[in-house]
Amino acid sequence: MQELRVAVLGVGLMGADHLRRLAARTSGARPVVVADAFADRAREVAGELPGVRVVEDPFDAIADPEVDAVVIATPGATHEELVLACLERELPVLCEKPLTTEADTSLAVVRAEQALGRPLVQVGFMRRFDPEYASLRELIASGDLGRPLLVHCAHRNPAVPAHFTSEMMITDSVVHEVDVARFLLGEEVTAVTVLTPAASRDAPAGLADPMVVLFETGSGRLVDVELFVTTGVAYEVRTEVVGERGTAMIGLDTGVVRSSGDGRRGQVITPGFRERFAQAYDIEVQRWADAARRGTVDGPGTWDGYAATAVCTAGVEALRTGRRTEVRLAPREA
Numbered sequence: 135m136q137e138l139r140v141a142v143l144g145v146g147l148m149g150a151d152h153l154r155r156l157a158a159r160t161s162g163a164r165p166v167v168v169a170d171a172f173a174d175r176a177r178e179v180a181g182e183l184p185g186v187r188v189v190e191d192p193f194d195a196i197a198d199p200e201v202d203a204v205v206i207a208t209p210g211a212t213h214e215e216l217v218l219a220c221l222e223r224e225l226p227v228l229c230e231k232p233l234t235t236e237a238d239t240s241l242a243v244v245r246a247e248q249a250l251g252r253p254l255v256q257v258g259f260m261r262r263f264d265p266e267y268a269s270l271r272e273l274i275a276s277g278d279l280g281r282p283l284l285v286h287c288a289h290r291n292p293a294v295p296a297h298f299t300s301e302m303m304i305t306d307s308v309v310h311e312v313d314v315a316r317f318l319l320g321e322e323v324t325a326v327t328v329l330t331p332a333a334s335r336d337a338p339a340g341l342a343d344p345m346v347v348l349f350e351t352g353s354g355r356l357v358d359v360e361l362f363v364t365t366g367v368a369y370e371v372r373t374e375v376v377g378e379r380g381t382a383m384i385g386l387d388t389g390v391v392r393s394s395g396d397g398r399r400g401q402v403i404t405p406g407f408r409e410r411f412a413q414a415y416d417i418e419v420q421r422w423a424d425a426a427r428r429g430t431v432d433g434p435g436t437w438d439g440y441a442a443t444a445v446c447t448a449g450v451e452a453l454r455t456g457r458r459t460e461v462r463l464a465p466r467e468a
């Protein structure tokens with residue numbers, strides 16, 4: 135295939151970023167079509183880029199003969215039918231997380247792709263493409279840390295939108311830690327417990343912030359996640375692996391160390407996920423486009439999307455009941 139001609143569905147925050155990334159920083163691919171429920175927004179974003187057409191209906195964009203591949207960046211609740219429509223046309227897809235919002239619908243996507251006999255869908259778990267996470271995984275694989283026993287994760291946001299709920303702390307934020315745990319440890323999460331300590335007085339009423347989430351894995355290892363989404367500080371995502379022969383940590387923003395006039399020395403903390411993971415998003419989209427042109431997927435696939443959704447479904451139940459909740463995963467093959 136010459137150049138991958140891409141449709142971007144949903145050009146809000148993530149979709150507009152991916153569109154510009156495809157236009158300016160991805161080789162072998164270019165955006166040709168955008169669709170967004172908010173047509174004015176689609177026209178505005180497409181207007182910045184020559185050669186990009188607006189198509190009103192995202193299903194028409196998927197059916198467009200000029201489209202070879204699709205990036206889905208609409209809200210999670212719309213993903214299921216859009217991904218299934220792409221699979222019907224056997225188009226490669228980069229679907230932002232979550233694959234779908236419920237475990238059973240994610241499993242239906244896994245099965246629909248399996249029926250085609252080849253992988254077509256990559257799910258937007260971009261941390262796998264972040265150089266620090268990739269190095270941590272390589273370190274684990276080298277055996278130098280010994281067998282990993284524990285993983286400690288911290289996921290801190292300075293603030294969240296007013297509509298953000300405690301459940302969304304699991305489905306929107308912890309979902310990334312689920313994928314990190316599976317990526318680093320190479321096994322499934324089998325049970326989830328959610329603890330809600332005294333809430334910060336700065337958190338909106340009713341938001342269980344901070345929250346501690348504990349994953350158990352198939353071989354009996356533990357992953358703890360501190361989630362704190364109203365720190366007022368900056369965007370901090372930290373991961374530490376404790377092995378039998380050492381520990382390793384990433385996410386300290388150890389870029390330029392600067393001295394300032396008030397006699398302090400330090401680093402700048404990234405303000406948000408777009409800055410912290412900018413390089414990861416670029417690598418993610420480039421690897422997706424390269425693999426799509428070869429007719430395959432080179433990143434987290436439908437099974438990874440399904441497993442993450444299943445763990446989050448269990449997590450939401452654990453939050454609601456206050457009880458340890460087992461994850462119910464279907465057999466990998468139908």
Ligand SMILES: NC(=O)c1ccc[n+]([C@@H]2O[C@H](COP(=O)([O-])OP(=O)(O)OC[C@H]3O[C@@H](n4cnc5c(N)ncnc54)[C@H](O)[C@@H]3O)[C@@H](O)[C@H]2O)c1
Pocket residue numbers: 143144145146147148149169170171172175192207208209210212230231232258259260407
């Ligand atoms: N990987 C990450 O780090 C990351 C970060 C943020 C968001 N996301 C994911 O990206 C997706 C989009 O999030 P966002 O923050 O860009 O949201 P957003 O609200 O900024 O943008 C969503 C866009 O989709 C459009 N839209 C809604 N329904 C549509 C439909 N049926 N057809 C066409 N367009 C439709 C909206 O008009 C809007 O412009 C979500 O799945 C979210 O979870 C991933």
